[in-house]
Amino acid sequence: MGKRHVTKGNVFADLGFSREEADVLAMRVQIALEIEKYVRRKKLTQQAAAEFFSTTQPKMSKIMKGKINEFSIDYLARMVGKTGKRPRISFYRGRAGV
Secondary structure, three states, X not given: OXXXXXXXXXXXXXXXXXXXXXXXHHHHHHHHHHHHHHHHHHOOOHHHHXXXXXXXXXXXHHHHOOOOOOOOHHHHHHHHHOOOOOOOOOOOOOOOOO
């Protein structure tokens, strides 16, 4: 078995994405997870969830399966806003040159 490299932080950076792209991907995942948690907690079908979020069932299916590369942070954030949740944004200084 090959040697594994695991770090704390952003899995996308570990996969070789640039820091900026890794940060955007991580934000998308966090937002999509909030949508998924809401759908599961409310026990909504994908069709009912699509209607609630004013989107289509195929798009809802992609979000529920984690296939979120075609969705912007803005699009996903608007969906989460419909659940009554509001974002809390914080920034921290990463290591220099990382």
